[in-house]
Amino acid sequence: MPKFEDRLWEELVREHGSELASTPIRIRPERRRRVSLTAGALAGVAGAIIAILLLTAGTSPPVYAVSENQDGTVTVTINDLVGISGANAQLKKLGVRAKIAKGEPGCITSAKPVRVAPDLSVAMTHPSKVGATTGITINPRLIPFGDTLRIVVRRIDTHRGLLGVGLNFGLFRGSAPSCAPQRGDSTHNRTK
């Protein structure tokens, strides 16, 4: 970087660094709330994190849950694919640069992730055990500025015939596509 810009950066950090460091991330605690959904299994795809959960249908579970934890973390629970839009709306309100997308047959997108799990160099995601359920842990602050983490959710059938939900992750420059091609879908590499 040229000297002028280097020196200016040093001055900005010296004089305004504390202001910037204390700038709140776009997570609003008042938005904190929790909803729930139906159940599923978890499977990672495209060489990403793979986990399969067996589903147990609740009586009338909420469709999705988005809640912010006391340490500023946000928990999203998706128990059915129909909860994706609601969960995305909540993530957007919380300022988390992540988008949940459904794997759909015929989805056409030319956008390619710049990184995919498990090659995401910063640990934005990892499976975690929460009570009896398996989940994913994401650090929103580790999502590079201007990028969006896409979480693809796919409905799958296990060999037992039970419904499962597969997840995989990819990091996109700017916004992420709102759908993802199904695995093996011939439209996968088509462009608009």
Place this chain on the structure above:
Amino acid sequence: MGVNVLITERGRCCPEVPCTSRLAEFEDLYRSQAQFVTAFFARRTRDPQLVADLTADTFVEAIGSFHTFDPSRGAVRPWLFGIARHVYAKHCQLTARRLDAAQRDAARRVLDAEEIDELVLRIDAERDGRELLGRLARLSSADRAAIELVDLVGLTPREAAQALNLSPGVLRVRLFRARARLRKEWTVDAQI
């Protein structure tokens, strides 16, 4: 059983301290955009000191409003150019009232010879851009801005519309009109 997606602020690379703070996010922004902001002012003045001051002012303003920037609403460059335009308009207003020089003298950054040389080179490099803006002097400032942001800076019409706080449709009309006038003037000049 449900599928939980946990979004937390802690990741593998640094469990206790967020790896990427707002400061680091802003540094990414600064390092990727500083040259464009400097060029923006280098097209407007041949005074290296003023280019340096206005560039610094732009980033100070950007730090102050960084918490309002939402990447899901648009790219960073249009947002930054919106601030740069505001900074320059304010400078012009103060200059017209003969207030700016006194204020700037009081808070002037001291540039060393190397920085001045570097900025002079940048100002020289923007000679064509200054000439183009000069040719557009008879257009409205919004038309000039449309040409500059799209044809010189390289923003998409949608991004330029965002920077100028216009609808994309209005921006396209202005751009079309400004380009047509520019072509006409150049044709006339060539005939002369």
